[in-house]
Amino acid sequence: MEFFRRTPNIDFMGKRRITYVITALLMIGSFVLLATRGLNFGIDFTGGVVVEVSYPNTADVDQARDALAQAGFEEAQVQSFGSSRDLAVRVTPENDEDVNEVSRRVAAALAQVDPGVQVRRTEVVGPQVGEDLTEQGGLAILFTFIGILIYVGFRFEKKMAAGTVLAALHDPIVILGFFAATQLTFDLSVLASVLAVIGYSINDTVVVFDRVREVFREMRKATPTQVLNAAINQTLSRTLMTSFSVLFVVVSLYAFAGESLKGFSIAIIIGVLIGTYSSIFVAGALAHDLGVNAQDLMPVKHDDPELDALP
């Protein structure tokens, strides 16, 4: 089976104005959503208490809400979690309340609805831990970009490195926009998947650029537009193939791995889709308009002979 019987010949560079418009809309949309709705941060970042319980029979969300309100938790968020018998309750305690005490009172209130309730999981995070995590998460994203910028700049050249990183910046912003739009909980595992997506998307772009470098050397007389088009077309079936195989496994994670990995897998699914789009349509176009040309890639000084000599 093959996606394309022979190497396709799509004029990606010629259509780059359309993709710029789409990309710009995606960016603006994400930023507007982030600014207006914001992210629904999980207790990992905000601090607070989550209690997950399992009732012997179908859980009544309204009853649980009433019981919690009577215990003084009017602001508690109650939602069913995974199955109809499971509930997850989230409470953000006041500043001076003892979080451990709060988790005990929440469990006691839920037991009033049905004494057969079983506490499956409790999580208590103090506010200072959340602040630290937010800071560390930001730093982690920053360092990932710096590390990759340095590597791609060293292996290829500056314009391509800039194109790679710009295209890769685009992906986490769209994921964040998606989480702002859906108000899905943004927790620590989602942050991890955002970082994994940055790695994945750059991986995709790098494969395309690796081919760009090769085609520049083979087709000495070709214009940058022709070269970029050729490289993207030649790697197109690989890009799609890899995206499919990763999608298979993450969709399977989303469907079967349970509630706690839902946010994580949905972030990767979005990331893979948008990462594939950005490597095909955005990265090359950016490198083109940043003025990448044959001279930039001709000297072999950037190549590490040891690495290339390996099988």
Next chain:
Amino acid sequence: MYQIPRWRYWLVAVTLLLGLLLALPNVFGTEPAIQLARDDRAVIDTAGMEKVRGMLEARSVVPTASYLEEGRLVLRFGHVDDQIKARDAIEDAAPGEYVIALTDVPRTPTLLRQMGFKPMSLGLDLRGGVHFMYQVDVQGAVDLAFERMAQDVRAQLRKARIPYTEVIKEGTSVNVALRPGADVAAARETIQGGDPGIVINESERDGAEGQVTVLNVTFSPERLKQRQDFAIEQNITTLRNRVNELGVSEPIVARQGTDRIIVQLPGVSDPNQAVRVLGATATVEFRLVDENNNPYEAETTRRVPIGSKLYRDQAGRPILLKRDLIATGEQLSDATTGFSEGAPEVNVTLDARGGQEMLEATRDNVGRRMAVVYIETKSLAEGEQCKGTRSGDTCVEETVISAATIQSVLSSRFRITGLQSAEAHDLALLLRSGALAAPQTIVEQRSIGPSLGQDNIDRGMMALAIGAVLTFIFLAVYYRVFGLVANLVLVMNVVLLVALMSLLQASLSLPGIAGVVLTIGMAADANVLIYERIREELRNGNSPHAAITVGFEKAFSAIADSNVTTLIAGIVLFAFGTGPIKGFAVTLVLGIATSLFTAVVASRVVIDLIWGRRRRLATLPV
């Protein structure tokens, strides 16, 4: 016909064999077990093992396996009922002799276990348990250090006969106001005591008696840092001791960042009980008893003599103690119970400095009494009474747990006698577990019920299986025989990944399983890159053999570059992440290593085994 160097066949064969062997312990699952540790922390030997087996035989409970591990005895049972019966049998036959932990242990065959092969350990989210994160108040430890410094300086100046008006702790320094005419140089030298970690600044001040010299004494930044580190290390040791008293198997107590401590207790389902045992922050102090005044009189008149403080003992009787400290829990290294001349005793070991102070304090006080004060800080539940001093929600209770006559001059090792057997045991335990150097509070707590853990394993494995099968089918349909080769090396990739994780004893968490699943998708990529290249080379008119060689060669630079970028993200995740995120990062990074090896080296070997030896090859099933 062409062939790759023969050593590569051997490399792949040996790696695969080793990988299978290392991954093998993971297939046996777990079974219920009890872990025994002696309460007095002595190592259990073969004789001890036979003794316990005897106890079980008396109740006709037969363990499926029994062996010693790090001084503890592990007994495995085929069924939970036997596990419970065995625990009861041991508790009845030897009450209080052992700390018994109920647990699940891997059913690894004896031979593999003796060779040192172990399965991956499971994270808390997979096996259930509780997780705490403590924030250590290092400032509290620093305050205590300066308090002690002030006390030391007073003692040193008195000893050197240098007159001073006051020595007080102010923030993170101690101010020493010398009397006019005092020898400033001598004072400086006395306080410094040849210790480069002490910094002294000098200034003049107008006092009531004219111009006085004020010495501002503080610690150098390095010394301060060291002090904070010591405090955290001490707290970790203390938490470890307390965790051991809880009887939990495979607990984790580790430092995180500069001032946090993580405690993980697998298999514990009630976090509140653990909080009670771990959470009562406690410390001890050694003080001299004020024998010159009547404590009952002080209590009734509410007039406590200067230099003394009124305490109560465990029976509630008043007792007066001197305000000057001899030593604190910070200086306590160990406390054990023992017997001498048939009477129980507690053997206490202090560190060098504590020993020195004990020596100086007891030299002039033989025949007088020394008290051990137990100070417990706990947060109060609603409506709970505080028997000591209350400040907000926290309650500080100070109790004299022992006041014994000093028989001779003491130093770093001494005995406390005159106790009942049970008293001695409790005192040692309190001393040992009570030595927190700095106050600490719980800032994060997670508990995962055992049923949720099992659910997580089942669901994670289901996702892994379905994701893998889908990928396998897709690759086989798309690349035909080459797709089957890719599937073969993907399986090998998972085997090697599991082998590496078992070797490194990295713990597998739910995000870790996600990492493995993701690795399968990513590992497929390297194969895809190679096969697409081979297809292109075939289309360009190359012969099959040439297409294979060139395909592998040309695909390599793309594979290397793309894996390095993912590696960078993985390493950053590992560096910044904690807990489950670290688990994800570990599998991601190890997965990159194994997928590089399997896709680039192993799949080449398999392809050569199939097609490399054929002389005439018209087409390739790719």
